[in-house]
Amino acid sequence: MANAGDEFRVVSPGTDKEGRLPRKYTGDGQGAKKNISPPVEWYNVPAEAKSLALVVEDIDGQEPDGPAAPWTHWVVVNILPAMKGLPEGFSGKEDTGGGGSLKEGNNDWKVPGWRGPQLPSPGHRLEFKLFALEDELNLGNKVTKEKLLDAIEGHVLGEAVFVAYF
Numbered sequence: 001m002a003n004a005g006d007e008f009r010v011v012s013p014g015t016d017k018e019g020r021l022p023r024k025y026t027g028d029g030q031g032a033k034k035n036i037s038p039p040v041e042w043y044n045v046p047a048e049a050k051s052l053a054l055v056v057e058d059i060d061g062q063e064p065d066g067p068a069a070p071w072t073h074w075v076v077v078n079i080l081p082a083m084k085g086l087p088e089g090f091s092g093k094e095d096t097g098g099g100g101s102l103k104e105g106n107n108d109w110k111v112p113g114w115r116g117p118q119l120p121s122p123g124h125r126l127e128f129k130l131f132a133l134e135d136e137l138n139l140g141n142k143v144t145k146e147k148l149l150d151a152i153e154g155h156v157l158g159e160a161v162f163v164a165y166f
Helices: 145-152
Strands: 009-011 040-043 051-058 071-079 125-133 156-165
Touching (some): 071 145
Parallel strands (some): 009 156
Antiparallel strands (some): 009 040, 051 071, 125 156
């Protein structure tokens, strides 16, 4: 049996000790200190993984004027497994420093990159889900969570989840 310290996991060191996402990572921050992508780190990636994919969504979200449904804040595909994480403010940078074919996909605002939560009421959960994949993905120019999830079906070597609150 694997040691708990050996399990594939993902964390966001930018959260406070209660697991809350600070305002600078949300749409409610002030001035230049808002909508900054949070840092994300991962550990014990399966050795066979050829790429990683990250989906961050509000699992308590809802469609504008519609029913409850997860709301996607960030999609990143073709992350090299050798990378140990994505630093704070990573989203939208020209040079990702990750090499390979890393790409940010569209969020539910229909724009690529990170878009922080902005809510009239707090208490929502933001789920960071990292997939270890057996190959790189070729999703074309417009990457979405839906295209990602369809493409990885049957090709996931491991999944890691971290939940933050805002």
